[in-house]
Amino acid sequence: MNPEPGTRNSELSTDSDSIWMRWALREAEKAFDEGEVPVGAVIVSENRIIGRAHNQTETLQDPTAHAEMIAISAAANTLGSWRLEGCTLYVTLEPCAMCAGAVVLSRIRRVVFGALDPKAGACGSLRNLVQDARLNHRVELASGVLDAEVSGLMKAFFHNLRDVKRSRRQADGEAR
Secondary structure (H helix, E strand, C coil): CCCCCCCCCHHHHHHHHHHHHHHHHHHHHHHCCCCCCCCEEEEEECEEEEEECCCCHHHHHHCCHHHHHHCCCCHHHHHHHCCCCCCCCEEECCCHHEEEEEEHHCCCCCCEEEEEECCCEEEHHHCCCHHHHCCCCEEEEEECCHHHHHHHHHHHHHHHHHHHHHHHHHHHHCCC
Protein backbone atom coordinates (compact mmCIF):
# COMPACT_ATOMS: atom_id res chain seq x y z
CA MET A 1 0.00 0.00 0.00
CA ASN A 2 1.45 3.35 -1.00
CA PRO A 3 -0.52 6.15 0.66
CA GLU A 4 -1.08 9.40 -1.16
CA PRO A 5 1.42 12.21 -0.62
CA GLY A 6 0.66 14.40 2.34
CA THR A 7 -0.92 11.65 4.44
CA ARG A 8 0.63 10.50 7.68
CA ASN A 9 -1.10 7.15 7.99
CA SER A 10 -0.89 6.83 11.76
CA GLU A 11 -3.59 4.20 11.46
CA LEU A 12 -0.99 1.88 9.98
CA SER A 13 0.72 1.68 13.38
CA THR A 14 0.65 -1.73 15.08
CA ASP A 15 1.38 -3.08 18.56
CA SER A 16 4.69 -4.46 17.33
CA ASP A 17 5.63 -0.92 16.30
CA SER A 18 5.78 0.04 19.97
CA ILE A 19 8.08 -2.89 20.70
CA TRP A 20 10.52 -1.96 17.94
CA MET A 21 10.28 1.74 18.82
CA ARG A 22 11.47 0.88 22.33
CA TRP A 23 14.67 -0.43 20.72
CA ALA A 24 15.04 2.86 18.86
CA LEU A 25 14.41 4.71 22.13
CA ARG A 26 17.27 2.76 23.74
CA GLU A 27 19.53 4.01 20.95
CA ALA A 28 18.27 7.57 21.56
CA GLU A 29 19.16 7.23 25.25
CA LYS A 30 22.72 6.29 24.23
CA ALA A 31 22.89 9.51 22.19
CA PHE A 32 21.57 11.47 25.19
CA ASP A 33 24.26 9.95 27.43
CA GLU A 34 26.93 10.92 24.88
CA GLY A 35 25.72 14.53 24.64
CA GLU A 36 24.22 14.00 21.20
CA VAL A 37 20.71 15.04 20.18
CA PRO A 38 18.79 11.96 21.38
CA VAL A 39 17.64 10.33 18.17
CA GLY A 40 17.79 6.56 17.77
CA ALA A 41 16.94 4.25 14.90
CA VAL A 42 16.58 0.55 14.20
CA ILE A 43 15.86 -1.19 10.92
CA VAL A 44 13.84 -4.39 11.07
CA SER A 45 13.61 -7.15 8.48
CA GLU A 46 11.76 -10.42 8.97
CA ASN A 47 11.20 -9.67 12.65
CA ARG A 48 14.86 -8.98 13.51
CA ILE A 49 16.99 -5.88 13.84
CA ILE A 50 19.48 -5.67 10.98
CA GLY A 51 20.74 -2.14 11.65
CA ARG A 52 20.77 0.14 14.68
CA ALA A 53 22.30 3.49 15.51
CA HIS A 54 22.02 6.76 17.36
CA ASN A 55 23.04 10.28 16.42
CA GLN A 56 26.80 10.78 16.33
CA THR A 57 27.18 14.14 14.59
CA GLU A 58 29.13 15.71 17.48
CA THR A 59 31.17 12.59 18.25
CA LEU A 60 32.24 12.09 14.64
CA GLN A 61 32.07 15.78 13.66
CA ASP A 62 30.10 14.63 10.64
CA PRO A 63 26.86 16.36 9.62
CA THR A 64 25.66 13.16 7.95
CA ALA A 65 26.05 11.01 11.09
CA HIS A 66 22.33 10.95 11.83
CA ALA A 67 20.90 7.81 13.43
CA GLU A 68 18.95 6.93 10.29
CA MET A 69 21.97 7.25 7.99
CA ILE A 70 24.16 5.05 10.18
CA ALA A 71 21.38 2.48 10.64
CA ILE A 72 20.76 2.35 6.88
CA SER A 73 24.47 1.70 6.27
CA ALA A 74 24.50 -1.02 8.94
CA ALA A 75 21.40 -2.68 7.50
CA ALA A 76 22.81 -2.61 3.96
CA ASN A 77 26.00 -4.16 5.29
CA THR A 78 24.02 -6.88 7.10
CA LEU A 79 22.01 -7.74 3.98
CA GLY A 80 24.91 -7.27 1.57
CA SER A 81 22.70 -5.02 -0.54
CA TRP A 82 21.79 -1.34 -0.68
CA ARG A 83 18.20 -2.33 -1.46
CA LEU A 84 16.37 -2.54 1.85
CA GLU A 85 13.06 -3.62 0.29
CA GLY A 86 10.64 -5.03 2.83
CA CYS A 87 12.43 -3.35 5.74
CA THR A 88 10.95 -0.98 8.30
CA LEU A 89 12.84 1.94 9.82
CA TYR A 90 11.86 2.81 13.38
CA VAL A 91 13.19 6.21 14.39
CA THR A 92 12.38 8.33 17.40
CA LEU A 93 12.17 11.65 15.53
CA GLU A 94 10.67 12.39 12.12
CA PRO A 95 13.48 12.11 9.53
CA CYS A 96 14.99 15.24 7.99
CA ALA A 97 15.31 15.76 4.23
CA MET A 98 18.72 14.06 4.07
CA CYS A 99 17.51 10.99 5.91
CA ALA A 100 14.19 10.89 4.07
CA GLY A 101 16.12 10.96 0.79
CA ALA A 102 18.27 8.05 1.97
CA VAL A 103 15.11 6.14 2.93
CA VAL A 104 13.71 6.57 -0.58
CA LEU A 105 17.01 5.66 -2.24
CA SER A 106 17.41 2.54 -0.10
CA ARG A 107 13.85 1.38 -0.95
CA ILE A 108 12.81 1.01 2.70
CA ARG A 109 9.15 -0.07 2.69
CA ARG A 110 7.95 1.65 5.84
CA VAL A 111 9.01 4.36 8.30
CA VAL A 112 7.62 4.51 11.82
CA PHE A 113 8.56 7.51 13.92
CA GLY A 114 7.76 8.87 17.34
CA ALA A 115 7.75 12.66 17.44
CA LEU A 116 7.14 15.16 14.69
CA ASP A 117 9.97 17.55 13.86
CA PRO A 118 8.29 20.85 12.93
CA LYS A 119 11.66 22.51 12.16
CA ALA A 120 13.21 19.89 9.88
CA GLY A 121 10.77 17.01 9.35
CA ALA A 122 10.52 15.66 5.81
CA CYS A 123 7.91 12.95 6.42
CA GLY A 124 4.93 15.24 6.83
CA SER A 125 5.86 18.28 8.93
CA LEU A 126 7.64 20.62 6.49
CA ARG A 127 7.33 18.39 3.46
CA ASN A 128 6.64 14.75 2.71
CA LEU A 129 9.58 13.59 0.65
CA VAL A 130 9.05 9.87 1.23
CA GLN A 131 5.60 9.90 -0.34
CA ASP A 132 6.26 12.30 -3.21
CA ALA A 133 4.48 10.82 -6.24
CA ARG A 134 7.19 12.16 -8.56
CA LEU A 135 9.78 9.78 -7.08
CA ASN A 136 10.22 6.17 -8.13
CA HIS A 137 9.61 4.82 -4.60
CA ARG A 138 7.10 5.79 -1.94
CA VAL A 139 7.16 4.78 1.68
CA GLU A 140 4.39 3.84 4.10
CA LEU A 141 4.36 6.06 7.20
CA ALA A 142 3.20 5.70 10.79
CA SER A 143 3.78 8.50 13.27
CA GLY A 144 3.25 9.23 16.94
CA VAL A 145 4.50 5.86 18.23
CA LEU A 146 5.69 6.42 21.83
CA ASP A 147 5.48 10.14 21.09
CA ALA A 148 5.23 11.15 24.77
CA GLU A 149 8.37 9.22 25.72
CA VAL A 150 10.33 10.50 22.73
CA SER A 151 9.21 14.09 23.31
CA GLY A 152 10.08 13.83 27.00
CA LEU A 153 13.62 12.68 26.19
CA MET A 154 14.06 15.47 23.64
CA LYS A 155 12.78 18.12 26.08
CA ALA A 156 15.07 16.84 28.84
CA PHE A 157 18.06 16.98 26.49
CA PHE A 158 17.46 20.54 25.36
CA HIS A 159 16.62 21.67 28.92
CA ASN A 160 19.96 20.22 30.10
CA LEU A 161 21.75 21.85 27.19
CA ARG A 162 20.29 25.27 28.06
CA ASP A 163 21.28 24.78 31.71
CA VAL A 164 24.87 23.97 30.72
CA LYS A 165 25.08 27.03 28.45
CA ARG A 166 23.58 29.24 31.17
CA SER A 167 26.10 27.94 33.72
CA ARG A 168 28.99 28.57 31.33
CA ARG A 169 27.83 32.15 30.72
CA GLN A 170 27.55 32.74 34.45
CA ALA A 171 30.99 31.24 35.05
CA ASP A 172 32.47 33.38 32.24
CA GLY A 173 30.86 36.47 33.80
CA GLU A 174 32.27 35.67 37.26
CA ALA A 175 35.73 35.01 35.83
CA ARG A 176 35.96 38.52 34.38
